[in-house]
Amino acid sequence: MKAITYTKYGAPDVLTPEQVTTPTPRDNEVLVKIQATSVTTGDQKARSLDLPRGYGLLGRLVFGILAPRRQILGTELAGRIVAVGRNVTRFKIGDDIFAYPGARLGGYAEYAALPEDAAIALIPSQLSYKEAVGLSFGPATALNFLHDKGDIQSGENVLIVGASGGVGTAAVQLAKYFGAHVTGVCSTTNIELVLSLGADQVIDYTQEDFSQSGADYDIILDTTGTVSYQSAQKALRSGGRFLMVSGDLPQLLSMSFARKRDGKKGIAGYAPEKAEELAFIAKLVEAGQFSPVIDRCYPLAEIQDAHAYVDTGRKKGNVIISVGDQL
């Protein structure tokens, strides 16, 4: 099968087309004919090993010490199940699914074999493969941080820093779904987008520093790594939570050792890939309460250009890659 592989870490030109063996599903696996994948910040980091300060060694342990252990990137994918192992009961041939292999990777290819209990869910009926592929990385991360880690409650005042990105566009919509009053932090060009996702108000970070505005929040979710615990603490209400989706090791250490006042908490960590979270997001889509934001779409042959765009750090929502001919 056709795939995009990489054998060393680096700039987008490490990604090259290659013919590789089509996987055969094991007894507990499904074989997916992939129609769409994407370039997430996870793919970008696994390709470049350009990680936040202090995470270099951890990155090499996860992705490969000297060179990539898994040579086909692609943290999320959507397509049709074309074969199933003999013990598979959750899915059948012909099911249209989206999946979040996450750090297992594998989306930049014509086929992928995945365990049936991996993070896989049926595509909501109204979505194309191209739209469904953006339901994993950003939404599952936002859901994990807001709900599982942050214990978001209806009526809370929530600030999303990085509201126009892959995680942020999902976080704004999910926080609204949970009944919060949402403020999105973004640049001037993305104000309309963030308001269209349901944010009650926006703060333009090129004009104003949210921590100086005097507002107080129950939750501050930061996807940009630009907010310190100390400045978040000033803008949090008593009992407030600072959710650090992205940040470097010095920030994490300073948050861990900071004196916590008034029951305020700082929470960081990894958002795991879970099937039930994908199913939850698919239900919200079916109910018209969530829709993925697509910025650009590239064919697989232009994967280097797509990665170069994501490297700018300016993407809005998702950058999609078409693999098959049905989008």
Ligand SMILES: NC(=O)c1ccc[n+]([C@@H]2O[C@H](COP(=O)([O-])OP(=O)(O)OC[C@H]3O[C@@H](n4cnc5c(N)ncnc54)[C@H](OP(=O)(O)O)[C@@H]3O)[C@@H](O)[C@H]2O)c1
């Ligand atoms: N902990 C976990 O398990 C986990 C899981 C997934 C992702 N992550 C991490 O989360 C981070 C965000 O991922 P992502 O996919 O959402 O990134 P992304 O889509 O690349 O984010 C880009 C967006 O961020 C905005 N932005 C940049 N600087 C900003 C600032 N100072 N204030 C407000 N907005 C700003 C940009 O808007 P402008 O162009 O207008 O600036 C752009 O729209 C990444 O570092 C990723 O590795 C962590």
